[in-house]
Amino acid sequence: MKFKKYKCFLNQLGIKFNYGSFKGIFFISSLSYFCFYFFNNLGQISFNIDLVKNGNSLLLSFLFCILSVFFNAYAWKNIVLWFGKINDKRNLVSFYVLTNILKYVPGGIWHFVERFNLIKNISNTKLALYSTLIEPYFMLCAAFLLASTGIIFSPLMIFILIPLGFLNRKLIYIVLMKLESLKSKAYDALKLGNSDYQVKQKINLTSFFPTKAFLYETGFLITKFVGFLICFNTIYQGKNINIIFLLVIFSVSWSIGLIVPASPSGVGVFEAAFIFLINKNLPQNIIIVSLIYFRLISTSADLFLSLPFLCKRFLKKI
Numbered sequence: 097m098k099f100k101k102y103k104c105f106l107n108q109l110g111i112k113f114n115y116g117s118f119k120g121i122f123f124i125s126s127l128s129y130f131c132f133y134f135f136n137n138l139g140q141i142s143f144n145i146d147l148v149k150n151g152n153s154l155l156l157s158f159l160f161c162i163l164s165v166f167f168n169a170y171a172w173k174n175i176v177l178w179f180g181k182i183n184d185k186r187n188l189v190s191f192y193v194l195t196n197i198l199k200y201v202p203g204g205i206w207h208f209v210e211r212f213n214l215i216k217n218i219s220n221t222k223l224a225l226y227s228t229l230i231e232p233y234f235m236l237c238a239a240f241l242l243a244s245t246g247i248i249f250s251p252l253m254i255f256i257l258i259p260l261g262f263l264n265r266k267l268i269y270i271v272l273m274k275l276e277s278l279k280s281k282a283y284d285a286l287k288l289g290n291s292d293y294q295v296k297q298k299i300n301l302t303s304f305f306p307t308k309a310f311l312y313e314t315g316f317l318i319t320k321f322v323g324f325l326i327c328f329n330t331i332y333q334g335k336n337i338n339i340i341f342l343l344v345i346f347s348v349s350w351s352i353g354l355i356v357p358a359s360p361s362g363v364g365v366f367e368a369a370f371i372f373l374i375n376k377n378l379p380q381n382i383i384i385v386s387l388i389y390f391r392l393i394s395t396s397a398d399l400f401l402s403l404p405f406l407c408k409r410f411l412k413k414i
Contacts, residue, residue: 136380154330154393157330158393161393165193165398166189168192168313168316172192176188177302178308179223179226179299179301191211193401194401197402223299235317237263238317239350239354243343263306263310265305266304320394321347323390325339328342328382331382331385331389332379371383
């Protein structure tokens with residue numbers, strides 16, 4: 097029913113797009129691309145790691161992945177605070193950490209739904225909506241900032257910083273005003289009651305640039321990259337690697353996994369993009385094994401931190 101309402105809204109705007117089909121096609125294409133290279137290198141792939149010798153390295157990667165979740169949580173908290181005052185700040189970080197595992201649930205939006213409902217309850221619908229929707233844009237800008245270090249390889253990489261220029265109070269207000277102008281059409285198309293979307297108070301961005309939120313988001317990506325780098329070094333031992341080159345590839349691949357509609361948390365898309373961009377600059381079998389280990393470790397970190405939330409949900413159903 098909801099899908100039909102959204103489809104009606106898009107049709108009224110003259111947009112005809114089968115989102116579900118595109119999402120499925122892109123996910124299958126990405127997964128197929130990854131599987132092709134996986135089976136093509138199957139004879140050279142080995143998952144055998146000496147846990148006595150390398151166990152500490154894998155544990156360190158796990159700890160960096162846990163740290164990245166907390167950086168991300170503090171970034172979200174500061175995004176919310178940048179958008180305006182809220183009545184309860186204490187549980188934002190813990191709630192973000194606990195619900196982070198929901199990004200792996202099919203649909204890829206349920207972590208946003210949980211956070212939107214929390215902010216709506218302690219503040220207002222408008223602040224909850226905009227602060228939740230804009231978080232991925234912060235991640236994208238932070239990823240582009242790290243990817244821009246690739247300027248040492250190509251001066252054109254400087255243009256990847258353009259989205260960062262839009263992350264300021266003046267331009268954000270313009271975007272919000274445009275969204276406001278579409279509200280009346282959205283109400284009619286989606287047949288929503290205005291009472292559900294009444295604005296209780298104005299959004300009040302507290303500073304021109306969200307410095308704290310952006311720094312925390314950058315820290316999130318750096319710690320994620322360090323977690324991957326540890327996995328890579330554990331497998332690719334005794335070889336010289338260009339860390340800046342890996343950082344650029346990691347940041348761009350992670351961005352693609354974020355912005356392209358595909359599987360939950362970019363599973364399959366991030367890996368396929370990484371293999372495609374790295375090309376033959378590094379052994380493909382090493383890259384594939386590193387990506388698989390990193391995905392398992394990062395997902396395990398999310399699951400570990402979200403166990404109390406999952407247990408609470410499970411007990412409610414009993």
